[in-house]
Amino acid sequence: MPDGALPVLDVKDLKTVFRTRGGEVHAVNNVSFHLQPGELLGVVGESGSGKSVTMMSLIGLLPQPPADIRGGQVMLGDIDLRTAPAEVLRGVRGKRIGFVFQDPMTSLNPVFTVGSQIMEPLRLHMGMTKAQATERAVELLELVGIPDARKRLKSYPHQFSGGMRQRVMIAIALACDPEVLIADEPTTALDVTIQAQILELVKDLRKKLGMAIIWITHDLGVIAGIADRVMVMYGGQVVEQAPVKDLFARPQHPYTRALLKTVPHLTGARQARLQVIEGQPPILTAHPTACAFRARCTHRFERCDAENPLRRPVGHGHDVACHWVVNAEVAHA
Amino acid sequence: MLDESPRKLVQVEDLRLYFPIHTGVLRRHTGDVKAVDGVSFDIFEGETLGLVGESGCGKSTVGRALLRLYDLSGGKVRIDGTDISDLSVGELRPIRPKMQMVFQDPQASLNPRMTVSEIIGEPLVEHTDLDAAGRQARVLELMDQVGLNRIFQNRFPYEFSGGQRQRIGIARALALNPKFIVCDEPIAALDVSIQAQVVNLLEDLQDKLGLTYLFISHDLSMVRHIADRVCVMYLGRVAELSPRDDLYANPLHPYAKALLSAVPEADPNAETTRQRIILKGDVPSPANPPKGCAFCTRCPEVEAICKTEAPALREVAPGRHVACHFVEIQNRAGSTGPKKPEAIEPNQQGERA
Structure with missing residues (x-):
């Protein structure tokens, strides 16, 4: 752990399986990570890498069945969210952990005004009166940069643009001053100029409020600009974890290296041809007994087929799950 | 070619x-x-x-x-x-x-x-x-x-x-x-x-x-x-049409500038030093576009003329077409600075009458 401070959120060996008619899907396989107070942890991965399912599992938002959380420990302070009863979880969701989802249109209720949706957690969790909640809602809308806040409380979601709706979602997530904010691809559905606005807003809010944030995205550019630390997921596992500058300067896992090379850049020399990661992501029908990336990896050797690599430290706060990297480290030492 | x-x-x-x-x-x-x-x-x-x-x-x-x-x-x-x-x-x-x-x-x-x-x-x-x-x-x-x-x-x-x-x-x-x-x-x-x-x-x-x-x-x-060439559109109109390298090295239209500056780069060092133009507000509705220049409601360089007169798409440098009232001036100012030589290199398929 980088600092001595106690993590706000500490996840150990989380395992989630979906039971489907076609058999089991092992979506999250022994994922462990921690979140320090005030830190922004970026989670990168492709669709199906398990990044959203991990976050949904830890707060109990997945319907069970089909989901089945097979193991692990999710410590929020001294509560284990995985074994906590439903009432305790209800008290945590929206109060101690806030959520912002990808699509602000489908995550807001179209038949209620924006005001009533912001006030709902305030009245439920904070026991505020209607008048108090209204005042706080106005404050929140102003905080996220919505002009004419008092009037806009009476508007419905469809009367807002995409960027404005995402601001409303952020206001709702922040309503009860959460310790942790989980943002699942919050800017993916937005245009770049609107995305830039939201990123600025989040940077600003972090300075003001100082909560810890988990930011899920597939966009390496967004991560580079906003995160303190990055966790790379592939095939339902964490394959690499490092401070942001370290990850971009010295990526270790073959997947991270390839991923960074495969995206074209806006400045600098233009490549004549894009680097390609050949093949397809794995289908997770069983608990992995070998490296998930081996089929697409250029450094594959016998051990990769025999044994699923564990995460090992390769630098300060930097760890990686790869036999080849660990071998190379040993060879260099 | x-x-x-x-x-x-x-x-x-x-x-x-x-x-x-x-x-x-x-x-x-x-x-x-x-x-x-x-x-x-x-x-x-x-x-x-x-x-x-x-x-x-x-x-x-x-x-x-x-x-x-x-x-x-x-x-x-x-x-x-x-x-x-x-x-x-x-x-x-x-x-x-x-x-x-x-x-x-x-x-x-x-x-x-x-x-x-x-x-x-x-x-x-x-x-x-x-x-x-x-x-x-x-x-x-x-x-x-x-x-x-x-x-x-x-x-x-x-x-x-x-x-x-x-x-x-x-x-x-x-x-x-x-x-x-x-x-x-x-x-x-x-x-x-x-x-x-x-x-x-x-x-x-x-x-x-x-x-x-x-x-x-x-x-x-x-x-x-x-x-090879890039056309930037805004609200149903062309804002800028330029050869690729020119556009990315030196966008001329204020919208093209803002758009390029808004794209996050996968490089944390560049991200901390980068000057970003944050546009205010949203794109207006194409059912009720603003009078004059389509971009005038969000443009950081807006002047009175932008709100009354729509700028035509003009060729301001070889192969570079921009629809903005003020670009010619900026272009001249820019040419005194360290202008990229490829901006006028004829290997791009720009229009050369």
Whole structure:
């Protein structure tokens, strides 16, 4: 752990399986990570890498069945969210952990005004009166940069643009001053100029409020600009974890290296041809007994087929799950 | 491309596409959504023109209008010398094989009840007189070309991943040996590691078959990779049309500047030092665009004239077309500074009269 401070959120060996008619899907396989107070942890991965399912599992938002959380420990302070009863979880969701989802249109209720949706957690969790909640809602809308806040409380979601709706979602997530904010691809559905606005807003809010944030995205550019630390997921596992500058300067896992090379850049020399990661992501029908990336990896050797690599430290706060990297480290030492 | 003046394969002149708004009980025509409002550009043979802009700026509508998937509200579209703006459906039919399209969502654009070979072979049934064996041979040839294994020919679209489905869509577009392909956000629905595979395939096919692309995308980094020239649209109009390297090194239109500065770069060191132009507010509705310059409501450099007079698209430097009242001044100021030499290098396929 980088600092001595106690993590706000500490996840150990989380395992989630979906039971489907076609058999089991092992979506999250022994994922462990921690979140320090005030830190922004970026989670990168492709669709199906398990990044959203991990976050949904830890707060109990997945319907069970089909989901089945097979193991692990999710410590929020001294509560284990995985074994906590439903009432305790209800008290945590929206109060101690806030959520912002990808699509602000489908995550807001179209038949209620924006005001009533912001006030709902305030009245439920904070026991505020209607008048108090209204005042706080106005404050929140102003905080996220919505002009004419008092009037806009009476508007419905469809009367807002995409960027404005995402601001409303952020206001709702922040309503009860959460310790942790989980943002699942919050800017993916937005245009770049609107995305830039939201990123600025989040940077600003972090300075003001100082909560810890988990930011899920597939966009390496967004991560580079906003995160303190990055966790790379592939095939339902964490394959690499490092401070942001370290990850971009010295990526270790073959997947991270390839991923960074495969995206074209806006400045600098233009490549004549894009680097390609050949093949397809794995289908997770069983608990992995070998490296998930081996089929697409250029450094594959016998051990990769025999044994699923564990995460090992390769630098300060930097760890990686790869036999080849660990071998190379040993060879260099 | 060695040719002194490359041939214009696609010529677009003052293209307009309005979608009518009908209101009231009598469904009276009360207004128009001006999706495309006076767009002009040319695409040279063998080049890739990137068309970028935010959602709702009309870029997809332009792509579809070029292939006459919509009836035009005004303006001219000439493809390979033929004016197709007013042709009837019957007259268009013999021209359709020349121009094809690759769609954004490979899930929605492939018929789930048809096998791969039926999907790829359908244009051959419609437009050629090949017999079944001839079609089969051509389908297999196409599958080889786009890197699909021949053994998949009798499978259905749901059995493929997103990247492979996009390959099926590309094979279908290639079936009739088109000259011009509109790629409408062909990689937007794909994962990062798969995007590169599809883009490389498109580039290989262009080299091999001499194709001309209109590459519509909101991914500015990818457009920098694939396009020769780039057209930036805003609210149904062209803001800037420039050779790629010029645009990315030195965007002239204030919107192009803001758009490029908003793209996050996968480099934490650059991100901390970068000056970002944050635009205020949202894109106005195309049903009720602002008077004057379309960008005047959000432009950081707005002046009085912008709110009354719409700027025309002018050539402000060789090959560089910008629709802004103030760009000429900025350009002169910029030329005293360290101007990139390639800005005037004639190897780009800019217009040189």
